[in-house]
Amino acid sequence: MGSLNMSEHKPVDFYFDFSSPYGYFAAARIDHVLAPFDRTSIWHPILLGPALKKTGNRPMAEQPMKDDYGRYDWDRLARFMDLPWALPAKFPMSTVKTARAFYAIEENFGGQEVAKKFAITAYKVYFGEGSDINDPGIIAGLARFCEIDDVALLSAIETPAIKDRLRHEVDLSLEKGVFGSPFVILDGEKFWGSDRFWMIKRWLKSGGW
Amino acid sequence: MGSLNMSEHKPVDFYFDFSSPYGYFAAARIDHVLAPFDRTSIWHPILLGPALKKTGNRPMAEQPMKDDYGRYDWDRLARFMDLPWALPAKFPMSTVKTARAFYAIEENFGGQEVAKKFAITAYKVYFGEGSDINDPGIIAGLARFCEIDDVALLSAIETPAIKDRLRHEVDLSLEKGVFGSPFVILDGEKFWGSDRFWMIKRWLKSGGW
Numbered sequence: 001m002g003s004l005n006m007s008e009h010k011p012v013d014f015y016f017d018f019s020s021p022y023g024y025f026a027a028a029r030i031d032h033v034l035a036p037f038d039r040t041s042i043w044h045p046i047l048l049g050p051a052l053k054k055t056g057n058r059p060m061a062e063q064p065m066k067d068d069y070g071r072y073d074w075d076r077l078a079r080f081m082d083l084p085w086a087l088p089a090k091f092p093m094s095t096v097k098t099a100r101a102f103y104a105i106e107e108n109f110g111g112q113e114v115a116k117k118f119a120i121t122a123y124k125v126y127f128g129e130g131s132d133i134n135d136p137g138i139i140a141g142l143a144r145f146c147e148i149d150d151v152a153l154l155s156a157i158e159t160p161a162i163k164d165r166l167r168h169e170v171d172l173s174l175e176k177g178v179f180g181s182p183f184v185i186l187d188g189e190k191f192w193g194s195d196r197f198w199m200i201k202r203w204l205k206s207g208g209w
Numbered sequence: 210m211g212s213l214n215m216s217e218h219k220p221v222d223f224y225f226d227f228s229s230p231y232g233y234f235a236a237a238r239i240d241h242v243l244a245p246f247d248r249t250s251i252w253h254p255i256l257l258g259p260a261l262k263k264t265g266n267r268p269m270a271e272q273p274m275k276d277d278y279g280r281y282d283w284d285r286l287a288r289f290m291d292l293p294w295a296l297p298a299k300f301p302m303s304t305v306k307t308a309r310a311f312y313a314i315e316e317n318f319g320g321q322e323v324a325k326k327f328a329i330t331a332y333k334v335y336f337g338e339g340s341d342i343n344d345p346g347i348i349a350g351l352a353r354f355c356e357i358d359d360v361a362l363l364s365a366i367e368t369p370a371i372k373d374r375l376r377h378e379v380d381l382s383l384e385k386g387v388f389g390s391p392f393v394i395l396d397g398e399k400f401w402g403s404d405r406f407w408m409i410k411r412w413l414k415s416g417g418w
Contacts, residue, residue, distance in 0.1 A: 051274065054273050054274055055272045055273055055274050055275050056267060056272055056273070057266070057272070058265065063264045063265055063266070064263050064264055064265070065260065065263055065264050065383075065386055065388040066264050066388055068386060069386060069388065069399060069401060072399070073399075073401075076418075079418050080408075080411070080418055174274075177274055177277060177278060179274040179275055179278070190278060190281070190282075192278060192282075193404065195402065195404035195405060195407075196404060198404075198407055199289075202289070209285075209288050209289055
């Protein structure tokens with residue numbers, strides 16, 4: 001009874017770009033952080049390009065000084081979290097097809113849970129093995145790993161409906177103020193960055209302050 | 210004997226810009242975080258302008274989307290840390306005189322400990338009360354609060370020696386890869402941001418990973 005009202009809470013929104021290392025680290029943790037509080041999450045892969053244009057930013061890996069720090073920090077975080085890590089040859093890159101595949105799976109091939117499995121696997125294949133997860137051949141392999149019909153999935157990601165879905169998700173994320181990856185919105189409260197899980201936990205524990 | 214060799218460690222370098230809200234939050238914590246590990250810190254106020262030019266960034270408060278998040282987040286962090294908070298009318302701004310005053314105090318008016326007291330007080334007067342801490346009149350008041358001769362301090366910050374000292378500190382910070390505020394360098398290991406104290410603690414506890 002301690003978590004009275006918990007079931008009334010809406011799922012937590014988790015935004016990430018498949019090309020974001022900090023998104024990779026956050027995706028590996030988010031649901032483990034939420035579970036003890038009986039909270040679930042809805043994942044929203046986005047493309048950060050439009051937000052970067054709005055804020056006037058470039059990806060960290062393209063900024064002098066910050067690029068060196070990032071490369072060192074991602075390796076350090078991966079060691080700390082015991083996650084595989086290999087900076088991909090293609091990085092940063094557009095992951096438009098990967099993100100579309102996620103939404104196609106969510107809509108037609110098993111829902112959020114299968115889409116999450118796809119996302120976690122895609123992240124590990126990209127940042128753990130350095131493979132190009134925007135490549136249709138790699139997406140097909142990821143589909144088979146998730147027991148999804150690969151041919152049907154590759155066809156789905158080229159449909160107007162799925163292209164529109166991703167555009168809509170990106171537009172909606174901008175409206176909600178999402179400018180980075182990862183980005184969490186919890187009961188209207190926004191948390192930017194993979195370093196904010198301590199605060200998310202405190203917020204859930206105390207109900208805010 | 211558990212902390213054998215601890216005394217051999219060099220002090221931890223703590224970089225911050227007086228105009229940085231996250232620097233304010235970090236300054237309130239850094240020495241409390243280090244103390245249990247018998248580690249001390251040397252504080253280096255810098256001006257972030259040259260680093261922002263190098264990385265191609267602007268202050269968070271001048272970036273669309275990020276500015277709104279920042280304003281909300283600073284208020285939230287201040288409540289969480291029980292620190293006074295009032296977004297200054299002049300923000301962000303150059304704090305060249307404040308930074309020079311810090312180094313003048315360090316060199317001629319009591320050393321690092323008095324300079325730290327000045328810095329913490331200046332931060333509280335800026336972000337807690339919204340006063341312009343780059344104003345000589347305010348600096349004089351801060352000096353008196355720290356039991357420093359205010360007239361002598363205001364004269365010191367206009368000397369070539371102190372101007373050179375600040376320029377030298379900014380140059381050195383760039384050479385070391387400091388591109389943000391706060392920024393901690395601990396035994397050669399770099400940590401950017403006030404959200405990285407959890408990692409600094411783990412690093413000190415375990416000796417790295």
